[in-house]
Amino acid sequence: MSRVVMKFGGTSVGSIERMRHVAGLVRAERQAGHEVAVLVSAMAGDTDRLAALVKEASGRNPNVPLREYDAVVSSGEQISAGLLALCLSAIGAPARSWTGWQIPIHTTGVHGKARFTDIPASDLLGAMAKGEVPVITGFQGVGPDGAVTTLGRGGTDTSAVAIAAAIKADRCDIYTDVDGVYTTDPRIVQKAHKLEKISYEEMLEMASLGAKVLQTRSVEMAMIHRVPLRVLSSFKGLGAGNGGTLVCDEDEIVETQVVSGITYSRDEARVNLLQLEDQPGVASVIFGLMADANINVDMIVQNVSRSATQTNMTFTVPESELKKTLSVLTGNKAKIGYGDLSSDSNVVKVSVVGVGMRSHAGTAKTMFQALAGKGINIQVIATSEIKISVLIDEEYTELALRTLHTAYGLDAPPE
């Protein structure tokens, strides 16, 4: 017998009909002899509807009490958890809904962005031991002052991992609307295939590089607590055809690929500062200004320019922050001391990720050669131990993904 946490997102519990399917999946796990705890998001659309009411009620109030945002929005999961417990009961599986404050899932008091502090497991374990399925509200907990807190959007993945760690679950299954983690976006590369296993480190890179399957924070937490995480489809049944992808310790993956996946992010803009005075401290001035303006800078490259006393600086920011970035830079032109400023938002960041890189030379060379072979110009390069990212012209996105997918031997064999 093992202990399993099953997490279902908003689409998976978007209607009573969908909940009945989910209840069937939960019952099947129980009938297979496992102890099961369930985490649910709000029904698809509910959180948006509630957030819109909060916005309307707040009007132009400059000091919206976030405590009340949490009080209102957290009711979405309270509803879905109760309804799923009813669906389980209707098919003969004893179940009970649990809110964050009932367990209680203790968090910090930062409304809208709370973090877990402590989750006592004894009540849940007691319920599971007597055959009951706890259906737990995701995305929320209770703060030090007894107010309901929320974790921020997508927090239910993180709630699921936190509960799995607290009850020492053998596995945390994240049911979603895709059937696993793919080598790359299958809507773009037809030959993309589902990965059977992927390491925490790789998943973390892929999640933060734009693969939307899992929340970065949940992968981090799973890695820290060594909770095996499985991503699978809530639209299929259990069994052979729905094995999903297991996110686990690197050691458990027998045959690692050099590159496991290729991701991309279109939400990028490139900024170039030309004829910068090449003197100590210039970078700290620029990125200090960016930090003060709360702008997230990603790739940074500094080049020598033709002049011995000048340099060029290139970096990327989220596309949505470009306007603010340019305004900060032009507003501080004298302080920074640059000659010219240019920018481009028609760029995409393409990344190859794989723990195998650590032990294989030539991974970068393969990438650069493959892109060069298609006439794709690389604008910026950034690397980490298990990742190489390049910034290229956005119109080459699909070509680059297909080319790299083939170059790293990831194409699925023909059926």
Place this chain on the structure above:
Amino acid sequence: MSRVVMKFGGTSVGSIERMRHVAGLVRAERQAGHEVAVLVSAMAGDTDRLAALVKEASGRNPNVPLREYDAVVSSGEQISAGLLALCLSAIGAPARSWTGWQIPIHTTGVHGKARFTDIPASDLLGAMAKGEVPVITGFQGVGPDGAVTTLGRGGTDTSAVAIAAAIKADRCDIYTDVDGVYTTDPRIVQKAHKLEKISYEEMLEMASLGAKVLQTRSVEMAMIHRVPLRVLSSFKGLGAGNGGTLVCDEDEIVETQVVSGITYSRDEARVNLLQLEDQPGVASVIFGLMADANINVDMIVQNVSRSATQTNMTFTVPESELKKTLSVLTGNKAKIGYGDLSSDSNVVKVSVVGVGMRSHAGTAKTMFQALAGKGINIQVIATSEIKISVLIDEEYTELALRTLHTAYGLDAPPE
């Protein structure tokens, strides 16, 4: 300075626009120097929507866990309380939402029909003392096992009175979609007028006799705890034009009328059992059967019949229970021992209510004469210390109400 509880029903908080109006009323009470606590129902339609989801999720489950009904449906007030707190904050009135479990409003564990056991007041009083408005979820509390409980439909009136008693409020104002308690239904009798004051006892009779303004249970509780209750319109502003009706101790009403109000209920059916054996125990057989079938019997009259050994029995039941009643009676014909059975659901119960009756003779005579004068036949009569009810043919409802309203001198003077 006095301490006031303000209660707003579903229509009064049915939209953010309506909530803004309510927030204005609350702020005005605070600015008048009062300490204010607010009780809210769910936004109009929300409870029905949530109850429908519960029904859909339960399907044909014969053992629906009512705990989950409460978990789901109680979220309606959580939403409206949070939103009203946001509306108050937006107009500069510090406010905070409180759920039943946060106060905590302790109740019995009977889901869907919980009763209050204990309400600690210190946290609320502390918040009010520092100028904050607690916005409290009506209709709910928390049971002995930590599960959310609800009180049954319309329970927010009762919640408001319970909170008012707990914090020793000087007044509990029930804001609703009518502007007070009327001498009779103003949709039927144009000359009906609003009562300035009415005693608890009269209000209790009127509420249980069909006047829908207040929940019977809330009036009972107000009477026990001597909480002055005011019924007024949430669609008007505060002040002279919106005094509402004060439900208070009889002693506080200087000039009592013999009759304060006239109510009616169309949800009645008359049952006649003829040629009953006139022997001890026959009534206990009949009404024992009714009680076992969970049928609420109201008026009961036993007459002698022409035969010395036989009698006739007449009683009323809610119209919706008539079919079941007849089936119980015919199924037990031999056991009861009657000759004939007849019934009529085209009847209405008209009642006159007034504490003045206690000291005035002739109240009943006025009623019977007035009805006889219009040719209205009285089928059944029932009386209590402060009430006379008659059962008449339904088609005389309007005529009877207008006639009695005039006969007891209740007609409003011409403008």
